[in-house]
Amino acid sequence: MKLWLLEPVNNPVNNKDNPWEPWFDKTFGSVIRAETEEQARQFAHDSSGEENDSEFSKEPWKDKKYSTCVELTGKGKAGVIIQNHESA
Numbered sequence: 001m002k003l004w005l006l007e008p009v010n011n012p013v014n015n016k017d018n019p020w021e022p023w024f025d026k027t028f029g030s031v032i033r034a035e036t037e038e039q040a041r042q043f044a045h046d047s048s049g050e051e052n053d054s055e056f057s058k059e060p061w062k063d064k065k066y067s068t069c070v071e072l073t074g075k076g077k078a079g080v081i082i083q084n085h086e087s088a
Contacts, residue, residue, distance in 0.1 A: 003072035003081065004032045004040035006061060019051040019060040024088035026051045030061075031081035037069050039078070044069075047080050049087075 007029040008020050020026050027049040032040040044061035045052065051060050060066035 001033050001035060001078060002040075004034060004037065005068075005070045005072055006030045006032060006040060006044045007068050008060070009066055009068060019066055023086060025049050025086075027083050027085045029084035031072065033078050033081055035078070037071070040069055041067075043078075043080055047083065049085055 020028065027044075027047070030044045030047065032043045034040040034043055041062045044067070045059055048061055052058060
């Protein structure tokens with residue numbers, strides 16, 4: 001298994017097209033254990049906050065326009081390792 005770090009992109013196209021605005025009730029990062037980037041993005045999507053409910057993007061964790069997915073190293077069972085979620 002591989003570890004993946006998923007985070008929002010630093011500079012979205014514009015704030016009107018930013019699924020993390022407003023900032024509350026959203027997940028801002030996850031460490032995921034999965035075989036592939038696609039699996040990691042699916043785990044992040046399945047455990048996300050309200051960023052999936054954005055009128056601009058229904059799946060920002062699956063879309064490279066909105067999120068990054070960087071491979072880390074590690075072994076273990078597949079699943080979400082840690083999340084950075086902010087609520088109001």
